[in-house]
Amino acid sequence: MSALVEKIDKSHLPKHIAIIMDGNGRWAKEQGEDRLFGHFHGVESVRDIVEGCAELGVGYLTLYAFSTENWDRPKAEVIGLMELLVSTIRKEVETLHKNNIKLHVIGDLGMLPDYAQQELDEAREFTKDNTGLQLVMALSYSGRWELLHAVRKIAEEVKAGNLQPEAIDQDVFRSHLSTRDFPDPELMIRTSGEFRISNFLLYQLAYAELYFTDVRWPDFRKENLYTAILDYQSRERRFGKTGDQMADEKGTGPVN
Numbered sequence: 723m724s725a726l727v728e729k730i731d732k733s734h735l736p737k738h739i740a741i742i743m744d745g746n747g748r749w750a751k752e753q754g755e756d757r758l759f760g761h762f763h764g765v766e767s768v769r770d771i772v773e774g775c776a777e778l779g780v781g782y783l784t785l786y787a788f789s790t791e792n793w794d795r796p797k798a799e800v801i802g803l804m805e806l807l808v809s810t811i812r813k814e815v816e817t818l819h820k821n822n823i824k825l826h827v828i829g830d831l832g833m834l835p836d837y838a839q840q841e842l843d844e845a846r847e848f849t850k851d852n853t854g855l856q857l858v859m860a861l862s863y864s865g866r867w868e869l870l871h872a873v874r875k876i877a878e879e880v881k882a883g884n885l886q887p888e889a890i891d892q893d894v895f896r897s898h899l900s901t902r903d904f905p906d907p908e909l910m911i912r913t914s915g916e917f918r919i920s921n922f923l924l925y926q927l928a929y930a931e932l933y934f935t936d937v938r939w940p941d942f943r944k945e946n947l948y949t950a951i952l953d954y955q956s957r958e959r960r961f962g963k964t965g966d967q968m969a970d971e972k973g974t975g976p977v978n
Contacts, residue, residue: 726948730778734955736908738782739775740930742922743767745914745938752938758802763940765810774944776821776855778951782904784858786922790830790867804834807861808841815845822854828900829863830871858904865924872898901926909954911947913939931957 743764750760768785775783788803818825825845834842842861875898879885885894896902906926910919915936919927933950935942 723945723948726945726952727778730948730951731955732779735778735780736931736951736954737780738784738905738907738909739780739951740784740786740907740910740923740927741771742786742910742912742916742920743939743942744912744916744920746940748914749938749940757799758806760938760940761803761806765806767939767942768810769814770943771947772818772823772855772857773821774947776823780855782856782858782907784828784860784901784904784907784923786860786863786920788829788861788863789921790833790862790864791921793833793862804838808838811841811845815848818845818857819849819852822852823849824852824854824856825849826856826858826903827861828858828868829861830867831862833862856904858901860922863900864921865919866921868900869925871900895925899925906930908959909933909950911935911950913937913942929959931959 746760746764747757748760749763750757753759771785772783787807792803793800815825825842827842827846831839831842842859872895876885876890876894880887880890901923906928907923907930910923910927910930911933912919913935915934917934919932923930931954933953935946935950937946
């Protein structure tokens with residue numbers, strides 16, 4: 723693992739990493755256990771990856787923890803997930819604070835049980851002044867929900883006469899998103915072998931590098947994170963420009 727870390731260019735880290743933590747249920751099934759067993763072990767991966775990002779100096783880490791679609795799962799699993807969320811936050815908040823990590827939460831939080839909302843509010847308040855890794859938990863979140871929510875808020879401002887339609891640009895739109903305080907992810911990781919983004923940060927992932935791995939989330943550890951970052955660093959990010967244009971901007975000359 724140390725050999726992987728040494729290969730990482732610390733001056734070329736993705737500022738923001740987003741992760742779809744997939745495969746808990748399948749991992750549990752492979753162990754002959756129920757789905758909650760997989761979610762329970764997935765917490766270990768969360769702890770390891772948060773620690774790994776903080777150690778490297780990554781600025782932002784967003785974890786897709788619970789989608790709006792997940793509310794349709796069996797009731798027992800949903801209740802178990804909410805209880806696991808609360809117990810995990812309660813156990814980890816002191817460690818987050820000790821390591822200067824600030825917790826943020828995005829999503830339709832009104833759908834969460836009152837006890838979960840209270841625990842999250844207390845954790846955010848406790849870590850609000852921390853300046854290290856910004857940890858963003860996407861809970862009861864979906865990209866389509868976020869976009870519709872933003873459009874409705876903009877429409878209300880236009881209707882009230884506080885915003886002219888011609889003034890709506892990228893900056894205005896971004897200011898109405900739940901991620902308005904964070905840079906867009908530069909690297910999106912999905913575990914467990916699925917090749918889709920599943921309604922996650924639909925607007926923000928426009929120029930993210932996508933990395934997919936067969937590793938189930940409960941088995942995903944720092945070395946897997948390092949491998950993903952090294953893969954990211956091997957790619958040329960052009961943002962619609964040609965390789966020659968990017969080389970000229972960097973002052974490195976033509977690229978074949």
